Amino acid sequence: MRKNDDLVRIKMVFDCVDMQGEIVKERIRAMAKDKLENMEQGQQDSGSMQEAAMEQLNSDVGNSTADRVDALRSEEKLTRDERQEETRGHRGVPRKRRGGSSFGRKPFFRRPWPIVAAASLALVVCVAGFGLVASSGSDKANYSPESARNFDLFDNETSQISPSSEIADKALLESERSEAGGSEPAGQAGASVDEAMGKKIIYTAQASLKVNDVAVAMRDIEARTVSLGGYIAQSSYTENDGRGSISIKVPQNKYTEFKDGLALWGTVLELKQSSNDVGLQYFDTEARMKNLEAQEQRYLEILQGARTIDEILKVEKSLSEVRVKIESYKGQLRYWDNQVDYAQLTLTLRQANQDLTAPVKDPWEPMSFSKTLTACKNAFLKTISTLWNGLNYLLVMIAYLLPVLVVGGVVWAIFWTRKRKRRRKQQTEGVDTD
Amino acid sequence: MTFDDSAFNDGAFDDIYDELFPAIFRYTRLRVCSSEVEDVTADVMVRIWQSLDSFEGRGSLKAWAFAIASRTVADYYRKGGSKKVELAPLSDGVAEARDLVEDVALAFAVSDVMARLSEPQAAVIQMRLVEGLDAEQTASLLGMSRQAVDSLLYRARKKFQALYNHVDSGIRFSGAGGDV
Numbered sequence A: 001m002r003k004n005d006d007l008v009r010i011k012m013v014f015d016c017v018d019m020q021g022e023i024v025k026e027r028i029r030a031m032a033k034d035k036l037e038n039m040e041q042g043q044q045d046s047g048s049m050q051e052a053a054m055e056q057l058n059s060d061v062g063n064s065t066a067d068r069v070d071a072l073r074s075e076e077k078l079t080r081d082e083r084q085e086e087t088r089g090h091r092g093v094p095r096k097r098r099g100g101s102s103f104g105r106k107p108f109f110r111r112p113w114p115i116v117a118a119a120s121l122a123l124v125v126c127v128a129g130f131g132l133v134a135s136s137g138s139d140k141a142n143y144s145p146e147s148a149r150n151f152d153l154f155d156n157e158t159s160q161i162s163p164s165s166e167i168a169d170k171a172l173l174e175s176e177r178s179e180a181g182g183s184e185p186a187g188q189a190g191a192s193v194d195e196a197m198g199k200k201i202i203y204t205a206q207a208s209l210k211v212n213d214v215a216v217a218m219r220d221i222e223a224r225t226v227s228l229g230g231y232i233a234q235s236s237y238t239e240n241d242g243r244g245s246i247s248i249k250v251p252q253n254k255y256t257e258f259k260d261g262l263a264l265w266g267t268v269l270e271l272k273q274s275s276n277d278v279g280l281q282y283f284d285t286e287a288r289m290k291n292l293e294a295q296e297q298r299y300l301e302i303l304q305g306a307r308t309i310d311e312i313l314k315v316e317k318s319l320s321e322v323r324v325k326i327e328s329y330k331g332q333l334r335y336w337d338n339q340v341d342y343a344q345l346t347l348t349l350r351q352a353n354q355d356l357t358a359p360v361k362d363p364w365e366p367m368s369f370s371k372t373l374t375a376c377k378n379a380f381l382k383t384i385s386t387l388w389n390g391l392n393y394l395l396v397m398i399a400y401l402l403p404v405l406v407v408g409g410v411v412w413a414i415f416w417t418r419k420r421k422r423r424r425k426q427q428t429e430g431v432d433t434d
Numbered sequence B: 001m002t003f004d005d006s007a008f009n010d011g012a013f014d015d016i017y018d019e020l021f022p023a024i025f026r027y028t029r030l031r032v033c034s035s036e037v038e039d040v041t042a043d044v045m046v047r048i049w050q051s052l053d054s055f056e057g058r059g060s061l062k063a064w065a066f067a068i069a070s071r072t073v074a075d076y077y078r079k080g081g082s083k084k085v086e087l088a089p090l091s092d093g094v095a096e097a098r099d100l101v102e103d104v105a106l107a108f109a110v111s112d113v114m115a116r117l118s119e120p121q122a123a124v125i126q127m128r129l130v131e132g133l134d135a136e137q138t139a140s141l142l143g144m145s146r147q148a149v150d151s152l153l154y155r156a157r158k159k160f161q162a163l164y165n166h167v168d169s170g171i172r173f174s175g176a177g178g179d180v
Helices: A002-046 A049-059 A064-088 A095-099 A114-130 A145-161 A163-197 A214-227 A252-264 A279-305 A309-341 A369-433 B005-010 B012-029 B037-050 B061-079 B102-114 B119-130 B135-142 B146-170
Strands: A201-211 A231-238 A243-251 A266-277 A342-351
Touching: A002 A309, A002 B012, A002 B037, A002 B102, A002 B119, A002 B146, A201 A214, A201 A252, A201 A309, A214 A231, A214 A243, A214 A252, A214 A342, A243 A252, A252 A266, A252 A342, A279 A309, A309 A342, A309 B102, B012 B037, B012 B061, B012 B119, B037 B061, B061 B119, B061 B135, B102 B146, B119 B135, B119 B146, B135 B146
Parallel strands: A201 A342
Antiparallel strands: A201 A266, A231 A243, A243 A342
């Protein structure tokens, strides 16, 4: 159990990351596309910007796969070079110079080329486009202290202008409005659904039966359950005491049919039925869930407009809150649906008393006469071995008792000698006084 | 999967992006602080797209993409003057974590615990347990032997359990919500 606990927790973290990822996915896609477009632009302007990026990749040695990927990549670069040549019509570009060892080259951003200008232009466009104030230009924000400071600074800004709190207020206001106005349609929906779908009643029954053959009866019950479109939730059967119990789920509309047919298998000793109307809670929960889903939709719309990661996180926080609630309602509804759709019956089966008029199987089972001698020999040996063993055990018992006997004997001997001495003394004293 | 300028507009980029984004984001989010993660992730996707021709279908695309992601993240750290890649807990960009829903708060708390593992330990947990890469792929990705991957995974889980149990008193573990 301990072993899988950590897996569950780790998965939880990654689920959380996935949730965040879903939110920023489209924005990052746009960023990546922009970067690609800018790079292609830069490539056309100043040679091979893309190659520079590739070289940067190539210069990163450190992984063992790097070698493999590098090898593959250099091939790929060759083919790409060819393609570039074709597209531009430059047939005679020296390939060696480009495809040669790239490990010793300077990093991309320090190259004294117009690339620097193109790169910073590209990044400025990206940054301006996505409002990421914290990262700027070619020297992207550093990690840890600096980025933390950037983030703090950014946080202060937001707290002054507080666009996120505006967003939160807006969402709250909207949700309140929807809840105030949403109760009416929800009520209507509840009524109409009630009419359309009937009541939400959970049927359960417990019965105990006395049957002639438990195993056969259980097989029959299982077959009948399946033929009615139900399923076995749990079943157990013990051969020894002739008892069985089976818990089944049958479709609600087949419940009465099944219950009435119980007498077919044996005597119904006890039948307890109960029903629970969950209609009110059901439709109430459903209405609440619809409200929350509308709220979730609005949060998502707000998220589309959110510009910074802090805003996103704040909206996301509310969003995940709503989602957790929705999930829990959904689960509850699914549970009820299953409970309502399928009535649960728990049957206890007991073997009826043995029928004395039942035919006896193989009444005459004689022992073979040829085995009599063997049986006699066995009987004789059994007695001998029992006697021999008895003797052995006696000796062993004496061995167990020996220490006690020795101690007891010594004690008795002491007492006996003293008593004798005293008696002799009395006798001699008697003689003296006489 | 060949590089073609028109393919970029044909939605081939979108296909690749949709396929790899969740895994790549899982990788970058746990290693890059939240203010930078979008930029770095976009960089990774750009690099993947640009070097897609070098992927010849040997091994899994995901494992290959992780190799690129790990180098991009390493580059990002190198630009910041650090040689070592560090783990970023999920809660790093959240100003008031205490207002969070219990489940998310718990996930954040667990991620804080995870961030105390070493980077290779977190990587081996992600690759083997979450992304479903096999030991062979993980080994080549992390640049170690198969046996080393197995023992690293074992130690990572042990350490995670130990760390988690240590801070467990501070974390309220909520049940799975609902009556189901």
